[in-house]
Amino acid sequence: MKNSVEEEEGDAFVRAAKATESLYHLRDTYYPPNPCDRISTLQHNSDLILNLLDSIPIEQRKLPAQRAIFEYLRGKVFDVFPDYKKEAEDHLSKAVKLNPSLADAWLCLGNCIWKKGDLLAAKNCLNLALNKGPNKKILCKLSMLKRKMSNGADNEAELVEESIQHARDAIALDxxxxxSWYNLGNGYLMNFFVTGASDHTKLSQSLKAYQIAEKDEGMKSNPDFYFNSAIANKYQENYQRALSGFEAAALRDPGLNAAEEVQNIVNLLDKVDNLLKVHGRDSRIATLASSSVAVNLISPYRTVTVDFLSEGLNKALAVEGRVLFFIGSDNITPLYYLLCDSNGTCFVLSVYHVRPDVIKGGDQLTLLDPCFRNVDLSWKEKRYQFKSIRLNFYAQVLVNGKTLTRQQAVFTSVDAQHEP
Structure with missing residues (x-):
């Protein structure tokens, strides 16, 4: 049975540990309109915990194991802020020297050194933490770090695959x-962009992971989760879900550019709506539609009109269309155009991997394996309805009967993620 001195010593460390966990919960859920208020609140609560730790008598933190916990908690408190703090690294370094078995101290030290910019040293710390035993938090942090390390690296795709595997390993534990599911979704989302934003199955995998993550109540306070899932929905042209996701992110963290993303999508939808209202019944459309020249297509393709398409991917089908307008947007990719088919039906085309100067007004486009969607959504009491075709790769479009070359393609790597 513990004596009163041991109980008092234990209680002090337990109180400090619980207070530190509450501090991190505050960090992950408190996003006031003014970011300075968030930092000042974290600072106030940090000072209280540091005072609590300092109040523990020296004789109760003399033993190496006691001192290691003391240094670890102080370091973790200093590391709660978004920017690197040398005090955090100093205390956490002392903790792992005093007790190399403290996995969470290694985890915190890796996170701290990451902020310093030394990603390789951060990875070494996280691997040392993982050597203490399987741990989903460490695996998730490694997953995030590998994505960060992939930016601009020669082995970018390999590092992203490792990030995905770390997330899968974390899911296997719980x-x-x-x-863990959120990290998996982020891994697939980055894989989509790293591989040139052409494989939309990566987006589908990302969205499935995000949908499972959302079942965890703890994710509903994470603004980055809503932002990243909205990014995936935007590129899948799930405009309703994208708008709702960005709005949810903006409500939880006004410091994100989520409100700007909402406006960008609304601007695009408004442009489409206005073009269709003004030009949808333009007399020249019939002339343009009838001027299409027959294009010889290789087997198994056969030409159809937009009304013949089914929702989703339409393999071995081709649609002939005339370009009416380029629709400017704030996106780097894809490019948007308003077209009409041979029946005079207007639709929106979004195309990836094509240089902006390749497709011009009046051009005849042959769209192979089109991914079709009947867009129908309402936002802020306004309804948007139009037909849409998405082409994921430059080889899916012929311009005036000619295939495009790699010189006419562009391979854009977009970093669209926010990481907590």
């Missing part, structure tokens, strides 16, 4: 952990 299949209900939302943060």
């Amino acid at each position: 299949v209900k952990d939302g943060d």
Whole structure:
């Protein structure tokens, strides 16, 4: 049975540990309109915990194991801020020297050094933490770090695949952990952009992971989760879900550019709506539609009109269309155009991997394996309805009967993620 001195010593460390966990919960859920208020609140609560730790008598933190916990908690408190703090690194370094078995101290030290910009040293710390035993938090942090390390690296795709594997390993430890599923979704999302934003199955995998993550109540306070899932929905042209996701992110963290993303999508939808209202019944459309020249297509393709398409991917089908307008947007990719088919039906084309100067007004486009969608959504009491075709790769479009060359293509790598 513990004596009163041991109980008092234990209680002090337990109180400090619980207060530190509450501090991190505050960090992950508190996003006031003014970011300075968030930092000042974290600072106030940090000072209280540091005072609590300092109040523990020296004789109760003399032993190496006691001192290691003391240094670890102080370091973790200093590391709660978004920017690197040398005090955090100093205390956490002392903690792992005093007790190399403290996995969470290694985890915190890796996170701290990451902020310093030394990604390789951060990875070494996280690997040392993982050597203490399987841990979903460490695996998730490694997953995030590998994505960060992939930016501009020669082995970019390999590092992103490693990020995905770390997330899968974390899920294997706890299949209900939302943060692990969120990391998996982020991994697939980055894989989509790293591989040239052409493989939309990566987006589908990303969205499936995000949907499972959302079942964890803890994820509903994470603005970055809503932002990243909205990015995936935007590129899948799930405009309703994208708008709702960005709005949710903006409500949780006004510091994100989520409100700007909402406006960008609304601007695009308004442009489409206005073009269709003004030009949808333009007399020249019939002339343009009838001027299409027959294009010899290789087997198994056959030409159809837009009204013949089914929702989703339409393999081995081709649509002939005339370009009416280029629709400017704030996106780097894709490019948007308003077209009409041979029946005079207007539709929106979004095309990836094509240089902006390749497709011009009046051009005849042959769209192979089109991914079709009947867009119908309402936002802020305004309804948007139009037909849409998405082409994921430059080889899916012929311009005036000619295939495009790689010189006419562009391979854009977009970093669209926010990481907590």
